[in-house]
Amino acid sequence: MWNPKVKTITALDRGLAMLEMVRASGGASLHELHAGTGLAKATLLRMLFTLERRGLIWRRIADGCYCPGEAGPATRHSAATDRLAQCAAPALDRLQAEILWPSDLTIRRGNAMVVCDTNRAHSYFMIRRDSIGFRISMLRSAVGQAYLAFCPDKERETILAGLRRSRRPGDALAHDRKALDAMLERTRRQGYGVRDDSFGGDYDKARAEQNDRLEAMAVPIMAKGGRVHGCVNIVWIQGVRTMAQMTRQHLEPLRRTAADIAIRMDGPS
Template sequence: MSGRDRARPGRSPPHSVGQSVPAVRICRAMMGGVLQQTEAVALRAEGQDPRLRPFVNPAGDRAPMSGANASNIQAVSRAFMLLELMNRRAWSSVGQLHKDSGLPKPTIVRMLQTLMQCGYVVKDPRQNGYSVTLRVQSLSCGFHGDPLVVEAARPWAIALTRELHWPVGVAIPNGDSVMIRFSTIYDSSISPFHATLNMRLSLFANALGLAYYAFCPESEQEMLRAMVGDRESALLSSREKGWLEWRVKRARERGFADRDPGTEPRNSGTIAVPIMLDERVAATIGITYFRRGVSAADAARYVQALKRTATAIAKQIVSLERVGAAGSDA
């Protein structure tokens, strides 16, 4: 992350990376008076009553609410959505955030001003954009631990990027999507993305998601389809009949999944494979590249490298589980 976090008169300095910030303080800050008032003004400018508008989270799931709670929750939801979007680039313009979020530009400007007042965002006129500050790290310092599969995959993913140069991501299931929990973007000098950690990806359109969905049991596939929110439902309805079945069949036949060509960003592609423990998909691992820089022969080589790496990670998981079991018995 870039940008400097400066203390301002009358305000306490930003928290250090290792400092614990109670969740209650974060929620109160984000739901405080300034944010609530600016969001209400923005909603009224759009011709909507902030007391009645339902809350829609970034994943597309809808939870109707009314009264002050709806306004408070939607304000927080939008603020965190902007922070997530800004974490994907070194610098973000209002226009880019408008395109990514669909929020009106005046609303984005007001929320950015509030986030700047809270110390989470900084503006640089030279870059004509905004960037998150180091203070955003305080929002995650209370989270501890990752699944064993992520710990096992870390050295193998780094080694794969050293071999192929492109960034590698490891994703685990997260409701009706998968979430990237480890990435080697900072180990790659040719990454198509600025940041992807904690990014949620579609089970159907994205490679890391499809590598999970296509290789899990049919009973789990049915459960996942029943869980999908508005975003995934809209995706399926926008595709031709049989599109998902075709993608699943092709992935299983080839042993890997790829990103749907119609899914943004179109200048890059991803291929991914499952990390299997017996008959269960523990996680998925994929490599992302610029389409123009990779030939069909290169892609085939990447697939073999991914499969080899996934097998090694699965063996590492079993080994770590044995070590853990031995330690608990000691």
């Protein structure tokens, strides 16, 4: 066996060991990396910053965990979600710093929308957090309405066909074609989705039964060719600002954020 008489590079070895730990876990906090490697947190932060600049890892906004970058092993499903969250992270940070109100990044999973990242934990305002993977009504939520209105026709009809087979109260609008068409036309005309008046955050229950006391507006993240990567919203406390005030003050920053994410998504991987 070849046994060169050279020393290994300790710092490189430690960095690779930490990268393997991040990849094996799918996402690890600074505390977990510290416990797993025994390295000082200051040292870990320097390594993490270096790996992040190389695109080998990225930091999730919702919980601050470090996740494998595109070079890491992943299923096609999780790779697409992670790429969107990775591309969106800096834009969502900038948006939150500019407007103070928090945002969620969502994707379609089947006939519902799902939270794949959120900056609510870092918001100036104390707002209830939805966990990663939280399922959101396609028909009643701002992100769902934005997705449906701007996704390709064939995809929309596939989603609606599935929703029409559902007996869940939260999917009832799928059976009212006139109301559904009006909602889609309104969303396209104004360029953003809003919550249904009866929606209080719960998939099926009416706002009168369960109310998270929030309002939201959302825009699609448009891909080349007319597909929709996902949607990004702005969430605020009900009664603190009106929809007219929020759109006047924050719709353009929200649209700019979605466009920035789309540019990164459509760029070289």
